[in-house]
Amino acid sequence: MPRAFIFVLDSVGTGHAPDAAQYGANQGTDAGSNTLGHIAEACAAGNADGDALRSGPLKLPNLVKLGLGRAAALAGGDVPPGLELDGDTDGAYASMIETSNGKDTPSGHWEITGVPVNFGWHFFPDTQPTFPADFTSAIIREGDIPGVLANRHASGTQVIEEFGHEHIMTGMPIIYTSTDSVIQIAAHEEFFGLDRLYALCATVRKLVDPLNVGRVIARPFVGKTADTFERTGNRRDYSVPPPASTLLDIAQDDERAVFAVGKIADIFAHRGVTDIRKASGNDAMMDATLQAMDDAADGDLVFTNFVDFDTEYGHRRDVAGYAKCLEDFDKRVPELLAKVRDGDLMVFTADHGNDPTWAGTDHTREQVFALLTGPQIPIGSCGTRDTFADIGATVAAHLDLPWSAAGTDMLADAK
Structure with missing residues (x-):
């Protein structure tokens, strides 16, 4: 065969x-x-x-x-x-x-x-902030986080350079989207924790299911300064099933x-x-x-x-x-x-x-x-x-x- x-x-x-x-x-x-x-x-x-x-x-x-x-x-x-x-x-x-x-x-x-x-997938508008206020509040509440950073359309590497230091200092994850039907969550593997990032993405996946958003993507990174921040290979996608x-x-x-x-x-x-x-x-x-x-x-x-x-x-x-x-x-x-x-x-x-x-x-x-x-x-x-x-x-x-x-x-x- x-x-x-x-x-x-x-x-x-x-x-x-x-x-x-x-x-x-x-x-x-x-x-x-x-x-x-x-x-x-x-x-x-x-x-x-x-x-x-x-x-x-x-x-x-x-x-x-x-x-x-x-x-x-x-x-x-x-x-x-x-x-x-x-x-x-x-x-x-x-x-x-x-x-x-x-x-x-x-x-x-x-x-x-x-x-x-x-x-039709659900897409978030190219506005600042991009996510609805009640949805952001639900992420903060259900994810047990102090707040969110970015909250806009962004390039993954640029948004980490811009907000990475603030993320490390505050513990607030970097959450952004694009023209795709997606929510991306970037967090530091050491200072935030990889398992905690995965758990947060799983929580957000449940929150966006009623909206029909295609993917929630965990974007872990390492480094301590804007010129050393680097995304790792531990990305994980939380997709809706076909x-x-x-x-x-x-x-x-x-x-x-x-x-x-x-x-x-x-x-x-x-x-x-x-x-x-x-x-x-x-x-x-x-x-x-x-x-x-x-x-x-x-x-x-x-x-x-x-x-x-x-x-x-x-x-x-x-x-x-x-x-x-x-x-x-x-x-x-x-x-x-x-x-x-x-x-x-x-x-x-x-x-x-x-x-x-x-x-x-x-x-x-x-x-x-x-x-x-x-x-x-x-x-x-x-x-x-x-x-x-x-x-x-x-x-x-x-x-x-x-x-x-x-x-x-x-x-x-x-x-």
Whole structure:
């Protein structure tokens, strides 16, 4: 029986979605955003040569051989500079259009696994304060804290630099949001306590359930001054569960093992997961993924989110850092391919965009790529798909799982 692997390169969008004009922050809409394309253009122009981190055109030979450049061309109209390919790809490729409401992590991942978000999330207004007074009072009362800091839309790294010292001195956690349906709570691991932060986030999760807020995220940090504050790998997401059975639930119900690497378990509220592998940083998550692939038996699913693209570089609008992160990931792709056995299916994709050249610090509404490879996977284009859910349907068909969720098998016509 075959195995399947889904690897999400968090935020690596390939060109604005058809409805991108309906999305965006105060600086404008997401129409025209293109995470991969704009990074490649910056590299080709010599504008992403960051302090000896990297230089020259974007170099992703392994992903390009799988069809990345051609998938990007389906979305953006042209192959991004440096991602051209002579000859055939080593598998099938497609561009995916999101149908879910939103451009956030849960919406993208749930749709990938067959459950598009067709309801409206609750978003907090870009005002100061952003949270309603009665809600803030409930957090203080139920969380047993002296007060809150920030209480506004903010970038995670900047808000910690600004309020970190006051947080240490007062014991008040830093609570903020963004254009996503999210509440983020930052607190110092030593002076506030990691377990206490987790308990506070669990309390806030219950308080926001009636509002239908997608996630409450614990953002622990360390350091003693603004120039030494640093977020740690002990992030934890408290998500609402998907509204219907996902590919993970279906696989678990069929007594398959589902390995969740990185923040996958949190995204799905730990539902449909049989084995959780936590790690901090792309390299550590790659190591954990390789081990999970070794441990996966026939019929099993391994699902990994590689988060550094988004959290470390996209939100920080660091073009050179994002480019180097892509290149570092590409160098390790052969390690993943070496684990593929006869009958396996490996899928590389993304969940949304986060164009580091775009205004603001939020996600961008974009199409994403799907690269499908394996010994029996046909070669060539699967075109532009009208939902991310085609990935879930394709994986389910490959694993011979029952499927009544959204999406269609994109390899069906090629088999």
